[in-house]
Amino acid sequence: xxxxxxxxxxxxxxxxxxxxxxxxxxxxxxxxxxxxxxxxxxxxxxxxxxxxxxxxxxxxxxxxxxxxxxxxxxxxxxxxxxxxxxxxxxxxxxxxxxxxxxxxxxxxxxxxxxxxxxxxxxxxxxxxxxxxxxxxxxxxxxxxxxxxxxxxxxxxxxxxxxxxxxxxxxxxxxxxxxxxxxxxxxxxxxxxxxxxxxxxxxxxxxxxxxxxxxxxxxxxxxxxxxxxxxxxxxxxxxxxxxxxxxxxxxxxxxxxxxxxxxxxxxxx
Amino acid sequence: xxxxxxxxxxxxxxxxxxxxxxxxxxxxxxxxxxxxxxxxxxxxxxxxxxxxxxxxxxxxxxxxxxxxxxxxxxxxxxxxxxxxxxxxxxxxxxxxxxxxxxxxxxxxxxxxxxxxxxxxxxxxxxxxxxxxxxxxxxxxxxxxxxxxxxxxxxxxxxxxxxxxxxxxxxxxxxxxxxxxxxxxxxxxxxxxxxxxxxxxxxxxxxxxxxxxxxxxxxxxxxxxxxxxxxxxxxxxxxxxxxxxxxxxxxxxxxxxxxxxxxxxxxxxxxxxxxxxxx
Numbered sequence: 353x354x355x356x357x358x359x360x361x362x363x364x365x366x367x368x369x370x371x372x373x374x375x376x377x378x379x380x381x382x383x384x385x386x387x388x389x390x391x392x393x394x395x396x397x398x399x400x401x402x403x404x405x406x407x408x409x410x411x412x413x414x415x416x417x418x419x420x421x422x423x424x425x426x427x428x429x430x431x432x433x434x435x436x437x438x439x440x441x442x443x444x445x446x447x448x449x450x451x452x453x454x455x456x457x458x459x460x461x462x463x464x465x466x467x468x469x470x471x472x473x474x475x476x477x478x479x480x481x482x483x484x485x486x487x488x489x490x491x492x493x494x495x496x497x498x499x500x501x502x503x504x505x506x507x508x509x510x511x512x513x514x515x516x517x518x519x520x521x522x523x524x525x526x527x528x529x530x531x532x533x534x535x536x537x538x539x540x541x542x543x544x545x546x547x548x549x550x551x552x553x554x555x556x557x558x559x560x561x562x563x564x565x566x567x568x569x570x571x572x573x574x575x576x577x578x579x580x581x582x583x584x585x586x587x588x589x590x591x592x593x594x595x596x597x598x599x600x601x602x603x604x605x606x607x608x609x610x611x612x613x614x615x616x617x618x619x620x
Numbered sequence: 621x622x623x624x625x626x627x628x629x630x631x632x633x634x635x636x637x638x639x640x641x642x643x644x645x646x647x648x649x650x651x652x653x654x655x656x657x658x659x660x661x662x663x664x665x666x667x668x669x670x671x672x673x674x675x676x677x678x679x680x681x682x683x684x685x686x687x688x689x690x691x692x693x694x695x696x697x698x699x700x701x702x703x704x705x706x707x708x709x710x711x712x713x714x715x716x717x718x719x720x721x722x723x724x725x726x727x728x729x730x731x732x733x734x735x736x737x738x739x740x741x742x743x744x745x746x747x748x749x750x751x752x753x754x755x756x757x758x759x760x761x762x763x764x765x766x767x768x769x770x771x772x773x774x775x776x777x778x779x780x781x782x783x784x785x786x787x788x789x790x791x792x793x794x795x796x797x798x799x800x801x802x803x804x805x806x807x808x809x810x811x812x813x814x815x816x817x818x819x820x821x822x823x824x825x826x827x828x829x830x831x832x833x834x835x836x837x838x839x840x841x842x843x844x845x846x847x848x849x850x851x852x853x854x855x856x857x858x859x860x861x862x863x864x865x866x867x868x869x870x871x872x873x874x875x876x877x878x879x880x881x882x883x884x885x886x887x888x889x890x891x892x893x894x895x896x897x898x
Contacts, residue, residue, distance in 0.1 A: 518735040521708065522795075523724050523751040532748075536739040613739040615781045 401583040406590065409583035418572070423591065426557060426568040429485065433492025434553050438546070441497040445504025449538070450530075455505075462501065470494045471559055483564040488557060495556040496549040503545025507538030540614060543607045550599040558592060657685035657835035658718040658726065658802040660705065665714035667700055674700045676859035677714070687829055687836040689846035692856035693891065699807055701856070702729075702839045706805045718803065725751040725799040732808040734788035736780040742791050743767065743776040749795035766798035767791075769828060786817035790824065797828060804829075806838040810845065819875065822848055826872060843891070847883045848873050855890050863890050 383403050389395045390402030397405070413419035444462065448455040470491060481487035511534050519533045561570025569588050576584035611617045665678040674697040682688050690698045703709045704716060706729045718726075728749070736745045746763040747754055753762075767773050770790040780788055789809060796804060806825075810818045826849055829836050840846050846853045847867050855863035865887060869879050 514731070514733060514735050515737065517708075518731075519748075521706075521729060522748050524748075532740070533737065536737070539739075611739075613741075613779045613781065 398582065401586060405583045406587050409581070410587050413572075413584070413587070422567060422569050422572045423595075426561065426570070427595070429488045429561075429568065430492060430553050430557050433489045433557070434496050434549065436489065437493030437496030437553075438500045438549060440493070441500030441545075441549075442504050442542070444497075445501045445508065445542075449505045449508025450534075459505075462498075466498045466502075471556065474560065474563060478564050483566065487564060488560045488568075491560045492553055492556045495552040499548035499552060500542070500545045503541045503548070504538060507541025507545075508534055510541065511537035540611060543603065543611070546606075547600065547603050550603060551596070554592060554596050554599070656802065656833045658720070658722065659684040660803065660835060660837075661715075661717050661719065662705075663715045665701075665704065665716060666712045667697075667704060667709070668712055674859055675704075678859075678861060680854070680861060682835060682837070685833045685835055686852060687838070687850045689838045689840060689850035689853045690856060691840060691843055691846050691853060691887065691891070694841070696856045697859045698839045698856050702805050702807050702837060705803070705837060722802070725753070726802045727805065728796040728799065728801040728803075729805045729807065730789075730792055730796045730809045732811045734780070734785075734792040736788055736791055736795075738780055740780075741776070742772065742778050742780065742783070745780065745791055746794045746798050749798040751799055753799070763794075763798055766794040769797060769831075770794040770824065784817075786813055786821060789813065789821060793824070793828070797832070800832070801834055803835045803837070806836065806840075808840055809838075811841070818845075823872070825849060830871065843887050844875075844880070844884050847880045847887065848875055853883075853887055855887060863887070 386395075386400070387403045390397060390400065390405075401409075410419065444458065448459055473494070474491070477487045477490055481490065515533050515537065516529065519529045524532065557568075558570045561568040562574050563570075565571040569591060573585050573588035576582075576588070608617050660680070660682040662678050662680040665675055665680075666673065667675040678701060690701060692698045700709070704711050706727055708729070737748065740748070743760070743763050746766050747759050749766070750756070750759055750762060753759065764773065764776065767776055770793050772787060772790055772794065775783065775787065775791075780791065783791065789812075793809075809825075810821050813821060822845060825836075825838075836849075838846065838849060843853075847869075850867055853863075853865045853867060854861050855865070865883065867880075867883060869877065869883075873880065
């Protein structure tokens with residue numbers, strides 16, 4: 353009796369919080385091993401600075417205000433570029449998913465453009481826009497466009513036709529049919545697109561900032577390389593990792609809020 | 621098998637009745653004879669898909685409020701006939717009339733799949749059935765009443781994905797009933813359910829039909845279901861009505877009675893002899 357109590361009780365109480373922490377065990381362990389390896393001289397600090405040095409470098413940049421400014425600039429570029437690309441991608445996905453004519457008119461063209469790696473356009477984009485903000489926004493928007501477009505299109509095309517027939521039988525207008533059947537049905541697929549797009553958003557932005565920018569995280573890392581500030585370089589990379597994780601978590605929260613009907617998101 | 625099924629039945633029936641009967645009476649008092657059935661007249665009805673003529677001249681009169689079952693082999697055209705009656709497909713030739721001008725809400729269909737919106741809670745799914753009245757102020761109340769009728773009032777705030785197959789089909793029935801249809805067409809509505817759930821659903825169908833008096837048209841491949849529910853069983857062969865069998869047994873029907881079993885046997889032999897001829 354007492355044995356059963358001691359096993360089942362803590363488990364039922366502790367599980368939710370333990371689940372949130374468990375994902376951080378591996379990153380923390382890596383940092384600990386890394387610190388030990390640096391302090392003992394196993395890894396030379398010219399190759400990889402100790403985590404404590406990286407934190408110190410971060411603190412200095414934070415105090416000088418440079419870090420916040422660069423993160424803010426990158427964040428702003430990422431969000432605006434994402435919004436532009438995602439809106440256009442969503443609009444095309446809707447149009448081509450709902451209208452045969454629109455799909456026949458534009459889908460082939462879009463598929464051709466899709467097969468050009470968007471980062472290959474960097475030289476062209478620099479010629480067009482210089483190293484202006486618009487260059488970065490253009491690249492991010494272009495990169496984000498395709499996953500959103502493809503997944504919106506796929507989502508709309510795969511809505512259960514039986515449900516659409518049901519909606520029509522029950523007298524739904526086109527607007528209602530879209531709002532109550534087609535859009536919610538396409539939403540899980542749209543979210544897959546959003547999560548892909550978030551990854552591409554960071555990748556594009558960092559590459560663009562590394563090659564052609566005068567501010568932002570990518571620029572900060574390139575500057576640091578010029579002056580051999582390896583701790584700042586590593587710091588930038590860690591910040592990418594954190595921001596990427598943050599974007600992914602945000603989309604998960606959104607997913608859980610809007611897809612609570614989905615069996616995969618029930619329980620908890 | 622038969623005895624085992626019947627032995628466990630009274631319990632389900634009692635449970636169902638406890639949920640159901642008192643509310644059903646309330647509904648009836650509040651909405652008197654308004655939702656009575658419509659008669660249906662079909663003359664020389666034909667339908668082809670490409671070169672394949674599925675219905676080759678159907679003549680049929682169904683009096684208002686009759687419960688008609690349509691049986692036949694797969695591909696005989698029974699589902700096509702149902703879709704034409706429900707207005708889901710266009711007729712090629714002939715006529716189909718309900719004797720008066722009808723509203724879309726007067727005819728409802730129930731399919732083998734419940735076709736519930738997975739992203740809408742049970743109550744919202746039932747409200748879909750109100751058609752153009754969805755936005756009216758009493759939509760909630762009417763949907764709730766329909767849920768009580770099918771015995772699922774306690775599930776109103778659930779997602780469809782947590783319901784069992786039988787419960788989903790009952791929500792679909794509630795959605796079909798909520799607009800007080802005057803003709804209700806069933807396309808194998810119980811085909812995907814297990815044997816016990818199927819029997820309790822048949823009782824539910826019989827009960828709501830007797831309460832509301834709509835004209836019921838049931839397409840099924842299960843002859844015992846047809847004789848257990850219907851006033852009249854139509855056997856369709858090669859796009860024509862081959863037999864028209866009247867079932868006079870008293871209601872509520874006693875499943876497994878000698879009378880029904882005899883009828884079932886004779887209808888089955890019709891179907892099987894058609895098989896031998898081809």
